[in-house]
Amino acid sequence: MGARPTFVGRARERAGLQDAAQHAEGGARQVVFIGGEPGVGKSRIVAETAQELDERGSAVLLGTCSDAMGAPYQPFVEPIGVLLSAVVAGDLVLDWTAEERDRKLGSLRTIVGAERPRADDDGEQLFARQLFDVCADVISAAAVVRPLVLVLEDVQWAGDTALRLLRHVVGRTTEARLLILVTQRTTAPDRSAALVSTVAELYRSEGVRRLDIDGLSTEEITEFLVHESGGTPRVARAPAAVLRDLTGGNPFLLQEVWREAASRGGLPAIGDVDLHAPETLLDSVSHRLTGLPAVHRGTVETAAVIGEEVSIALLTAVARHAGSEASAAAVTYAGLEAAAAVGLLESVRGVDCVFGFPHGLARQAVLDLMTDYRRAVENARVAEVLEAEFPAAELWVQRLAHHYAGAQALGYADKAVQYLAAAAAAAETAVAHHEAARLFERAAAIASTPVDRDELRLRAARSYLRSSQFGRARDLNESIAASTHGLQRLRAAVGLEAASWRTGEPGERSVEALTSALAEIDLGDSDPMSIRGIAALGRAQAFTGDRAASASNGARAVALARATGEESLLATALQIGLQLDTAPSELSDKLARATELTELAKKIGELRHLGPASYHRAAICYVQGDPSGFATAHNDLARAARVTGQPFWAWVESCLTYGAAFLRADFAGATRIIADAGELSRSFEHGRETAGPSGLQTYMVRRETGQLDQVRGLISGTEDVTGYWAPGLLALYCELGLRDPAARVLGFLLDRDLPRHQMSATWPIVLSFLADAAIWLSDPVSARRLLPLALPYAGLNLMGGEFLALVGSADRQIGALESLLGRPTADDRFAAALEMDSRMGSPLHLAATQTAIVAHLHRTGRDATRAAEIAGQARALCGRYGLARVGRMLEAIEGAGPGRAPSSQGLTSREAEVLGLLGQGLSNRRIAEALFISENTAANHVRSILMKTGAANRTQAAMFASGHGLLDRQPATVRRSARDGVQ
Numbered sequence: 001m002g003a004r005p006t007f008v009g010r011a012r013e014r015a016g017l018q019d020a021a022q023h024a025e026g027g028a029r030q031v032v033f034i035g036g037e038p039g040v041g042k043s044r045i046v047a048e049t050a051q052e053l054d055e056r057g058s059a060v061l062l063g064t065c066s067d068a069m070g071a072p073y074q075p076f077v078e079p080i081g082v083l084l085s086a087v088v089a090g091d092l093v094l095d096w097t098a099e100e101r102d103r104k105l106g107s108l109r110t111i112v113g114a115e116r117p118r119a120d121d122d123g124e125q126l127f128a129r130q131l132f133d134v135c136a137d138v139i140s141a142a143a144v145v146r147p148l149v150l151v152l153e154d155v156q157w158a159g160d161t162a163l164r165l166l167r168h169v170v171g172r173t174t175e176a177r178l179l180i181l182v183t184q185r186t187t188a189p190d191r192s193a194a195l196v197s198t199v200a201e202l203y204r205s206e207g208v209r210r211l212d213i214d215g216l217s218t219e220e221i222t223e224f225l226v227h228e229s230g231g232t233p234r235v236a237r238a239p240a241a242v243l244r245d246l247t248g249g250n251p252f253l254l255q256e257v258w259r260e261a262a263s264r265g266g267l268p269a270i271g272d273v274d275l276h277a278p279e280t281l282l283d284s285v286s287h288r289l290t291g292l293p294a295v296h297r298g299t300v301e302t303a304a305v306i307g308e309e310v311s312i313a314l315l316t317a318v319a320r321h322a323g324s325e326a327s328a329a330a331v332t333y334a335g336l337e338a339a340a341a342v343g344l345l346e347s348v349r350g351v352d353c354v355f356g357f358p359h360g361l362a363r364q365a366v367l368d369l370m371t372d373y374r375r376a377v378e379n380a381r382v383a384e385v386l387e388a389e390f391p392a393a394e395l396w397v398q399r400l401a402h403h404y405a406g407a408q409a410l411g412y413a414d415k416a417v418q419y420l421a422a423a424a425a426a427a428e429t430a431v432a433h434h435e436a437a438r439l440f441e442r443a444a445a446i447a448s449t450p451v452d453r454d455e456l457r458l459r460a461a462r463s464y465l466r467s468s469q470f471g472r473a474r475d476l477n478e479s480i481a482a483s484t485h486g487l488q489r490l491r492a493a494v495g496l497e498a499a500s501w502r503t504g505e506p507g508e509r510s511v512e513a514l515t516s517a518l519a520e521i522d523l524g525d526s527d528p529m530s531i532r533g534i535a536a537l538g539r540a541q542a543f544t545g546d547r548a549a550s551a552s553n554g555a556r557a558v559a560l561a562r563a564t565g566e567e568s569l570l571a572t573a574l575q576i577g578l579q580l581d582t583a584p585s586e587l588s589d590k591l592a593r594a595t596e597l598t599e600l601a602k603k604i605g606e607l608r609h610l611g612p613a614s615y616h617r618a619a620i621c622y623v624q625g626d627p628s629g630f631a632t633a634h635n636d637l638a639r640a641a642r643v644t645g646q647p648f649w650a651w652v653e654s655c656l657t658y659g660a661a662f663l664r665a666d667f668a669g670a671t672r673i674i675a676d677a678g679e680l681s682r683s684f685e686h687g688r689e690t691a692g693p694s695g696l697q698t699y700m701v702r703r704e705t706g707q708l709d710q711v712r713g714l715i716s717g718t719e720d721v722t723g724y725w726a727p728g729l730l731a732l733y734c735e736l737g738l739r740d741p742a743a744r745v746l747g748f749l750l751d752r753d754l755p756r757h758q759m760s761a762t763w764p765i766v767l768s769f770l771a772d773a774a775i776w777l778s779d780p781v782s783a784r785r786l787l788p789l790a791l792p793y794a795g796l797n798l799m800g801g802e803f804l805a806l807v808g809s810a811d812r813q814i815g816a817l818e819s820l821l822g823r824p825t826a827d828d829r830f831a832a833a834l835e836m837d838s839r840m841g842s843p844l845h846l847a848a849t850q851t852a853i854v855a856h857l858h859r860t861g862r863d864a865t866r867a868a869e870i871a872g873q874a875r876a877l878c879g880r881y882g883l884a885r886v887g888r889m890l891e892a893i894e895g896a897g898p899g900r901a902p903s904s905q906g907l908t909s910r911e912a913e914v915l916g917l918l919g920q921g922l923s924n925r926r927i928a929e930a931l932f933i934s935e936n937t938a939a940n941h942v943r944s945i946l947m948k949t950g951a952a953n954r955t956q957a958a959m960f961a962s963g964h965g966l967l968d969r970q971p972a973t974v975r976r977s978a979r980d981g982v983q
Helices: 009-026 042-055 077-089 098-112 130-145 158-173 193-202 219-228 235-247 250-261 267-272 279-290 294-306 314-321 327-343 361-371 371-389 397-404 413-429 434-448 449-467 472-482 488-501 508-519 530-544 545-563 565-580 586-603 609-622 627-645 647-663 667-681 690-706 708-714 726-735 739-758 763-776 780-791 810-820 826-840 843-860 864-881 884-896 909-919 923-933 935-949 954-963 972-981
Strands: 030-036 060-063 148-153 178-185 208-212 307-311 353-354 797-800 805-809
Touching: 009 030, 009 042, 009 178, 009 208, 009 780, 009 864, 030 042, 030 193, 042 060, 042 148, 042 178, 042 954, 060 077, 077 098, 077 667, 098 130, 130 148, 130 158, 130 178, 130 627, 130 667, 130 726, 130 763, 148 327, 148 647, 158 178, 158 193, 178 810, 208 586, 208 690, 219 250, 219 397, 235 267, 250 843, 279 294, 279 361, 294 307, 294 314, 294 327, 294 361, 307 314, 314 327, 314 353, 314 371, 314 449, 327 353, 327 397, 327 826, 353 449, 361 647, 371 397, 397 413, 397 434, 434 449, 434 909, 449 472, 449 488, 472 488, 472 508, 488 508, 530 565, 545 565, 545 609, 565 609, 586 780, 609 627, 609 647, 609 797, 627 647, 647 667, 647 690, 647 805, 647 843, 667 690, 690 708, 690 726, 690 884, 690 923, 726 739, 726 763, 726 972, 739 763, 739 780, 763 780, 763 797, 780 810, 797 810, 805 843, 826 843, 843 864, 864 884, 909 923, 909 935, 909 954, 923 935, 935 954
Parallel strands: 030 178, 030 208, 060 148, 148 178
Antiparallel strands: 307 353, 797 805
């Protein structure tokens, strides 16, 4: 092997890496993304740094990615393999029980591919989140023993699953003595959009930095030439400038050009070298290949087809397959020696009988110089030898898929399809569903028959569904359903519906596809696929608003499934049926079905059903006011998210976690969870309005913490209601004190838009927003229309979407509507609301109910003592938990006085006093003197009043004060001072 090229320069880059290493050694995990063009020296600077840290006592683990078909979890395969061996040998001890040890070692073996799955295994024995947790645990444990350096090379070729694992490990190891060095190509065509997104996402995290490597400077190249030629800096400086122009300072190209120059006389010949990158490399490799005998050139070309590293045994076997058995070994060894002599191949350090290219660019240059036919022939030979003679080879299935795919033009398409499908199945079993989907699609593209093609596309669609890429799953299934017939058409229609409901897509397309497919084939009532189709049709009809047909088909599917006695089929029918729309009176029956499905899923081991079962149990337990049942269901959903590894269920679980934080008024925690959920939702297609769920969650937090004033300047009150989510616009107008705009939108919703919202999963929160508006506007006409819509929710909590908006007891708002209408039942409603909010342990909702009671007592003008007592309790909760919105409502109510509705919601007591004086025509100076405050403070109060009341000027504010009975709300001393004209 030739001498290793001289390492020069890079002082700035090395200093940055050493700084990161010192932070990591101190227990602050560091990640450095090292980017640059191919050959710029990324791997070399990492290798030099890793060697220094190894000598300093750190453990160094190296993982690489291949541009050919590799393992789903590359580049983590090699590092996790080392850690797995350490755990098995007892060198790395983790706090695992015996049961956990077996399961978690199985997870690690899945990552490293130690148990190669069968090609037809499409089960889900192990699951991504579980795998990710175990990986993070063993990495953290290793970093406790001594500082750990994890080197991940060429991550631009990593798959989606590996990038998710990288994000998970980075997030779980913030306090570990861990330095992660990630190299990536940042130039086209190798630049990875997925990696760019990952780097951008992680770059916001603590301890994550980027280091972009540029070409060597003229001074650094001078240093290189001094080392290589033995000359002096003075002599080397001019040639260095020439080489800098020729190579851009790219170290690999520099080495190649220097090789040519050295063969022509060294430094004096550099001015005569007429080469230019990137042709420099192609010309250099071509020149060296041409100088080899044809048989030795064939050895190099075969090696290039095999990969960046190749064993002598495999090369010899391929040579034997292509020619004489007697001469195969001799030809191979002679070819390797000849290639090493000219720098095309070199023995791999520390590995016996393995040769490799000095850089991936050199291998790519050899491949580029081969004809398409020659590459196909070599791929065929390598594939046949691997298949026949090396069944235990690492990544056997994936390598056969890669090589047979490269030889498909020579008649190997069926073999390529066979092994691409097998590689996809292996990826599925390793829970790398995104990679599996792409491989199935690749196999489908070269399948020889339409039936085989559609079967592979169906499997691809299923894998996209499992990876939560719902849009791609929908498109594939819809295409298949439109072009196939029989059972495949029904399967595609069922898949289309399964990919549609998660993102709230309208059900018409699914209904049409399912109806046509079921009508085309008569499978009988006992056929599993038919039953699945009927169940899916019922769910699709729920998304069209056809509740009667939806309920009928859902019940029929469950009954037919029970009749078959097949528990797995019954679980599927129950799961689909849970998504059907449910009236409040039917919640108990739905809870019973969800509980049955939970028990059935655990019994038969199909935990993919645990996600929907647990979510619906959690939702119903919250709505019914069962905190214990909610907690149990939440735990089950967390388990389902963990074991299925599907981002969708992880996102749903995060919504429950957000809901629990919101209930206990932990707004900071809720905000963090929203951000985490946003990262999760970016890993799958949430639907046409990706920001909708997190937007509603964020609105609810900001509403309760008084942060909506931040958007006041963006709201005019004249917004086109059809261009927004009208209920949200209504709620915002109310919070900003814009009465006329709020009345306009309330009328629009009640008169024109109500039926559409009543069909939505967000209807309970829409109802809550409508009730809030009617109460705040003191609008008895709207209250009369809303009360019958709210009464079915009596005794329940209100929730919108997947725990996106929680407003607590419906009885609070029913009571407030009845209070506004003068109904005697309001007291009982408020008592029920107090009991519910107390049972749920929500200080936010308890304070809101107490405030509503205070408003009711003020409106009716009775029991001032009780009103003051309850107001004190609410005020204490507001102060303790930062309930700004409830606190402002309480101030407005108490300022209104007995017998008067709280019509100035949002104004503080002081602002109400200022508004009263403003209504009497006083200037800011006179208001300040009357209230014993500064003129500047009075001016600030006036500005706040104008914003909160929506008044354009002081005159409109005065009219507001007159219309809402605020002119006589000042204390007697203030009124007297104003009359006396205090100067």
